[in-house]
Amino acid sequence: MTEKVLKVAMTLDELYAGLGEYRYRFDSEAVLQGAIQAALDALGFPYQREVRLDAKSRIDFLVGAIGLEVKVGGGLTPMLRQIHRYLAFPEVEGLLLVTTKSSHKRLVSMLQGKPVRVLHVGGWL
Numbered sequence: 001m002t003e004k005v006l007k008v009a010m011t012l013d014e015l016y017a018g019l020g021e022y023r024y025r026f027d028s029e030a031v032l033q034g035a036i037q038a039a040l041d042a043l044g045f046p047y048q049r050e051v052r053l054d055a056k057s058r059i060d061f062l063v064g065a066i067g068l069e070v071k072v073g074g075g076l077t078p079m080l081r082q083i084h085r086y087l088a089f090p091e092v093e094g095l096l097l098v099t100t101k102s103s104h105k106r107l108v109s110m111l112q113g114k115p116v117r118v119l120h121v122g123g124w125l
Helices: 003-020 029-043 076-087 102-106
Strands: 048-052 058-063 066-071 094-099 114-120
Touching (some): 003 094, 029 066
Antiparallel strands (some): 048 058
16 A cells, blocks of 8 residues: 555554544434534544535535545445445545445455545434
């Protein structure tokens, strides 16, 4: 791994660990996104919400150079297509997927030469 990829992976791991300390109560994706935003605020991670990458692509959060996508439900194949699309943008140097789907945990740790992590937050409450 290059030094840049290692640095992004370290920051990605810090984000994963920080958000992983929280327990999320939600009944919709919007509520889960709000809870993640509150956690990011409490952790002091600077972020942007609903970042438009192009006319077709809008990622839920951009935390520095790390994309953060929230998925409540949905299949593995559509999620993979979306993540590959996001990782193609140079401003997204790594990605954290926060998901309720256990099947999403099978995502590999590197895609398109960029680090990827999956934070499984369980099911709906």
